Amino acid sequence: MFLKIVLLLIVACFSACFKCEFTVTPDKTYFASKETLNWTDAKNACSKAGLELVSVLNTKEQTLLETFLTEYQLVPADRWSIYWLSGIRYPNGTLYWDTTGTEIGEEVDGWARGEPSNAYEKEHCIELKLDEGANRLGWNDYFCIEERKYLCQTPRKEGPVGQDLNDYSYLTEKIEDLPEVMDGHIIIPFGFVNTRKQTPFV
Ligand SMILES: *[C@@H]1O[C@H](CO)[C@@H](O)[C@H](O)[C@H]1NC(C)=O
Ligand SMILES: *[C@@H]1O[C@H](CO)[C@@H](O)[C@H](O)[C@H]1NC(C)=O
Numbered sequence: 197m198f199l200k201i202v203l204l205l206i207v208a209c210f211s212a213c214f215k216c217e218f219t220v221t222p223d224k225t226y227f228a229s230k231e232t233l234n235w236t237d238a239k240n241a242c243s244k245a246g247l248e249l250v251s252v253l254n255t256k257e258q259t260l261l262e263t264f265l266t267e268y269q270l271v272p273a274d275r276w277s278i279y280w281l282s283g284i285r286y287p288n289g290t291l292y293w294d295t296t297g298t299e300i301g302e303e304v305d306g307w308a309r310g311e312p313s314n315a316y317e318k319e320h321c322i323e324l325k326l327d328e329g330a331n332r333l334g335w336n337d338y339f340c341i342e343e344r345k346y347l348c349q350t351p352r353k354e355g356p357v358g359q360d361l362n363d364y365s366y367l368t369e370k371i372e373d374l375p376e377v378m379d380g381h382i383i384i385p386f387g388f389v390n391t392r393k394q395t396p397f398v
Contacts, residue, residue, distance in 0.1 A: 218245070218348070226250065226264040227348040228279065235321040236364055238280045238346035239294070247348035249282035250324075251293035252335075253355070254303040261324075261347070262333060271333065272326045278336075280346040282358075283322030285314070285337065287366055291322070296356040300335070308334025318369045340367035 218227040227247060229238070242249050252258050265271045272278050282295040291300040291312065300322065301307065308327035311334065313319065319337035323344055327334035338344075 225350055226261060228265070228268070228270045229346045229348070232343035232345050233280075234343055235280050235284070235340040236367060238344065239282070242346065242348035245348060246351070248295045248351045249280060250347040250349045251282045251295050251298075251352075252304060252306055253293070253296065253298060258304050258306055265333070272324065274326065278323045278325040278338075278344050280344045281322045281324055281335065283335065283337075284340070284367065285312075285320040286361070291337070293358065294360070295358040296352065297359040298356050306333075306335045308336050311335060312337035316371050318371055320367050320369070339371070341370060 218229055227242075227245070229241065231241075233241060239249055250261060252261060262271075282293050283291060283300050284294050285291050292298065293300060308325060309330055312322075314337055319339055321338055321340035322335050323338050324333055324347065325336050326332075
């Protein structure tokens with residue numbers, strides 16, 4: 197009896213906490229975080245919830261993900277409501293989905309215009325943002341140390357499985373050579389203005 201109550205409490209607490217941290221689809225495929233974390237913490241948060249960061253292997257998955265975001269009004273409205281995906285640039289320079297071990301863009305090209313740009317050669321992680329000019333969602337490579345919302349999915353039951361790197365520490369690389377800061381705005385050569393004092397938006 198006592199055990200049953202404890203178990204019930206654990207289950208109730210887990211579902212309550214789970215709900216408050218994620219927006220969940222009825223079919224429980226995609227989960228959008230409400231908090232922002234750096235890429236490695238986001239990867240761990242998905243995994244702690246029994247999920248994995250989202251990978252987009254083909255146009256069908258791209259459509260499913262975009263439908264989810266649209267249906268729940270989670271489409272990134274601006275450059276500050278962007279999501280981490282599972283993509284990273286491996287140390288050898290190749291862009292992979294960390295969870296499947298497959299090269300990014302093999303079957304579907306979801307890059308935002310002008311991306312990936314690998315600014316300062318330190319944009320190792322892939323995010324999903326609004327490609328403002330094109331008025332559609334697109335992938336962008338960005339600094340892994342930055343905090344973003346993140347998208348998790350139910351772990352794939354079949355298909356490719358990622359080759360976890362042994363050492364992800366290179367993802368914490370910082371930019372030593374920050375561009376000029378004026379009035380708290382970082383002005384970078386591309387003409388973007390970032391109102392935060394952290395890294396520029398590229
Ligand atoms: C790059 O590194 C990944 C991960 O170790 C590996 O699977 C892949 O084969 C490498 N690609 C090239 C072109 O060396
Ligand atoms: C993310 O933050 C954690 C601490 O919360 C830190 O250990 C980790 O190195 C950071 N990762 C990146 C990519 O900055």
